[in-house]
Amino acid sequence: MEMEVEMEAGFGAEMEIRRAAERDMERINELLVQVCMVHHKGRPDLFQGNGNRKYTEEQLREIIHDDKRPVFVAVDGQERVLGYAFCIFRQHRNDNILTGIKTLYLDDLCVDEAIRGRQIGKRLYEAVLAFARENGCYNVTLNVWSCNGPAMRFYEKCGLKPQKVGMEVIL
Numbered sequence: 001m002e003m004e005v006e007m008e009a010g011f012g013a014e015m016e017i018r019r020a021a022e023r024d025m026e027r028i029n030e031l032l033v034q035v036c037m038v039h040h041k042g043r044p045d046l047f048q049g050n051g052n053r054k055y056t057e058e059q060l061r062e063i064i065h066d067d068k069r070p071v072f073v074a075v076d077g078q079e080r081v082l083g084y085a086f087c088i089f090r091q092h093r094n095d096n097i098l099t100g101i102k103t104l105y106l107d108d109l110c111v112d113e114a115i116r117g118r119q120i121g122k123r124l125y126e127a128v129l130a131f132a133r134e135n136g137c138y139n140v141t142l143n144v145w146s147c148n149g150p151a152m153r154f155y156e157k158c159g160l161k162p163q164k165v166g167m168e169v170i171l
Contacts, residue, residue, distance in 0.1 A: 042147030
């Protein structure tokens with residue numbers, strides 16, 4: 001899937017959204033560290049914050065090549081990764097209570113913190129929706145940590161509504 005998108009005025013470049021490739025791994029890893037730090041700042045009791053990231057090099061390489069876990073990147077005219085969207089196909093088959101709808105779960109969406117507010121995240125999200133439709137999905141779902149107010153507001157602006165709520169009590 002490739003999609004050419006012109007950026008907002010002032011950015012001065014074109015943007016393409018495409019499937020991630022191994023050549024994008026270094027930049028994806030930098031963005032994964034940014035995401036880890038957002039979670040660490042919001043919930044240091046749950047997330048480590050010493051430059052960690054969600055995946056090892058080998059895990060990331062495997063995910064990039066896994067058609068059941070598509071990863072999309074937004075890149076500028078010089079092929080620099082501006083943001084990414086990690087997705088996972090989910091479908092419950094022969095479940096006792098759940099229907100067999102096909103879902104595209106948006107596991108992680110990140111735009112470089114230095115260039116947020118320029119519609120890159122919205123374009124990535126729209127590309128994910130288009131990909132889900134093309135692949136016969138019933139819906140797109142995601143989880144967002146309640147401590148991440150900017151992400152919650154972003155998803156609400158995109159039209160997402162709560163599907164379920166996770167709750168906790170710290171002992």
